[in-house]
Amino acid sequence: MDSLINKDFFPSGMTLDENRIFPVLVMSTMSSGKSTLINAIADREILPNRNEACTAKVYAILDEDENEHPYAISVDDKQRVRRIEGNLREKLDELNEREDTEKIFIGAQIREVINTGKILLLIDTPGMNNALDERHERITEDALQALNGGLVLYLINATQFGVRDDTRLLKILQNRLKQTGEALRVLFVINKVDELDPEKEPIEDFIPEVRSYLIQRGFPDPELIPISARAASLFRKALREEELSRAEYRDFLGYYENFGTKDLRLSSYKMGRQNAEFFRRLQVKGKEYRISELNAAIENTGITAIERYIQNAQIQSEERESFRIKLPGEQRREAEEREKEREDLFHLFMPLWTAKMRTIGIFGPRKYHAAIINMLLRDSLIPEDAWRTVCRSPGTFSSSSSLLGIAEELPHLELQGDPGLDGNYKLIDIDIDHKGQYKDHCRELDRTILGNYIKTHGYCRIRGYFPEPEELNLYWRIRSCDALVKQSQADSLPKLWEFLVDEKKEFRCTDPDLYVHVPLYVIDLSSFSDRDGDWQLELLLRRRKEWGKEGLERCIFVLDYCEKLGAEGSTLFKKMGEICRAFSQQLQIEHPILVPVSSAMSSRLWSVGSKEFEKVQEIAMECHDKNLECEKYALIDKAVRERMESDLSLYRRVKDLRVEIMAHTGAYVLETVLRLQMRKS
């Protein structure tokens, strides 16, 4: 079924999912105690109630389970909304009088009612008295028309039973029920029962009388509960330790006499489908008992309290969200805050590959970028040894430059890598589910087996399912793909991958940065100043020719193998200086982005489970001995550094030793820089 209340009951400026609302509308003739009853249920004096035509507008109280501080939102006749806080009682009295007020929404906790999938909306209406104000009838009728389902509490004033206005109002209710059918239920509440004179009009006579009156008016099986809303509201006020006025105190005493100590137990008179004959007498071993008396006795045994308790526990075990009325501005603000929070958390818990990213190309003279890729993937899935095995096995070795591509078929994630000067290898096809189990080709695959697979099968597709934030299919395809040249006309990268994988073809690749948005160039920092360094520079100069100066300036230079440097912190500092000089003198690049890392350490850390304290501690000691604090020496501009600092402080909130060391390996710095570069590209 659709929503129980029409959307147009709410002004357009207010966001409430009407499908989540369970409406309970209270209606009656004038001064029957509707507002008093609602105040008693809400356990606070929030609605205006007086002994004269009082409620003039529709009041709707939204039960916000977590909200201890009521607030209101007024809607005027032009559907403008305004939030009201502070002394609500006074302000609501004022709004009640104003001509242009149309409806008032109140957000307040109704303690004894627990919201489930639907949220209670208690609606107070103006009491009908045609002689006084015809508008009241129309307002009430409109509110009733908004209900497609839910519950109507129809109050019958015991002191004015059967007046003409009641007949009219019952007719209106009945017309609506004909339209809604079963979805809308009605409970008849006989109020002011305390005013009945027990001598002249005993309650057990009065209730059947009301019942037959309702049956005559076309309600064939009415459910009835007699109450005293005023007594309830005064007892609750006393419990809240609020000051009672003199009149209230007088009534309080009288009510207490009746309800507190003696035997006026109205709850035992509730008349529903099951106990319609509560006034009937039963025989137990020849002695007569009234059903209502037995009900009262049952109530007193405490069993019903347990039942209510069980019911509440059952309801509370359901998953519930808190609910609040929102106005447009607040909504926007909140959405922004939420987005910000989400983004922060995202940073904290999501590895880079789930971020919205573009193609990252990994370049550099070294063949073994596995550790760097593991670092970015926050995993150790790609076995370093496996790469070495593959690359070194004769016959699969090619002298051509080829491209290592790690791609995910979702459009926002691609990783490509250049394995260096040589390397012609493919990986296997494995499915991994989020529990780390490998399906399809190979079940309990460990990293060595993965290596062997790479050797024999020639290519690999690893598909992982990751549970958060939504299920992701992550595909990596790692294979030789010189094909990019031949297939550069191919309209989409995924198609190209498909082609390559299916054909198992090998092509030469001359333009590996074809699809790269953010180039990541890996330098071996530990050997940069010896002969190897000259060779590395030589390669960089070649890149400069291919990519131009801007190409290199776009690059993030990952200075790897920091763990191999000397233990003194100044060593890294000195090395950074050397690199900067070389960049400026030989490549004419003044402000390169330089991120020192230790991919080996980071990769090792990712391979250690977060619960393997001993291993983590071992790595921590090693980092400490090596004085490894890569994050301190990154050469990045000020804004990036600030972002990095705030990211790091966020990471450090998770007081986990692993996180702390991971920061020292430069992993998070690299992620931050990458994210910012990706946003720019």
Ligand SMILES: Nc1nc2c(ncn2[C@@H]2O[C@H](COP(=O)(O)OP(=O)(O)OP(=O)(O)O)[C@@H](O)[C@H]2O)c(=O)[nH]1
């Ligand atoms: N004796 C007695 N008086 C009650 C009871 N409930 C409410 N009253 C009194 O009845 C008067 C009207 O109560 P309201 O709660 O304003 O009634 P209402 O139905 O909201 O009135 P309108 O909004 O004008 O239709 C007040 O003086 C209440 O104190 C009750 O259970 N017993």
Ligand SMILES: [Mg+2]
């Ligand atoms: Mg009222």
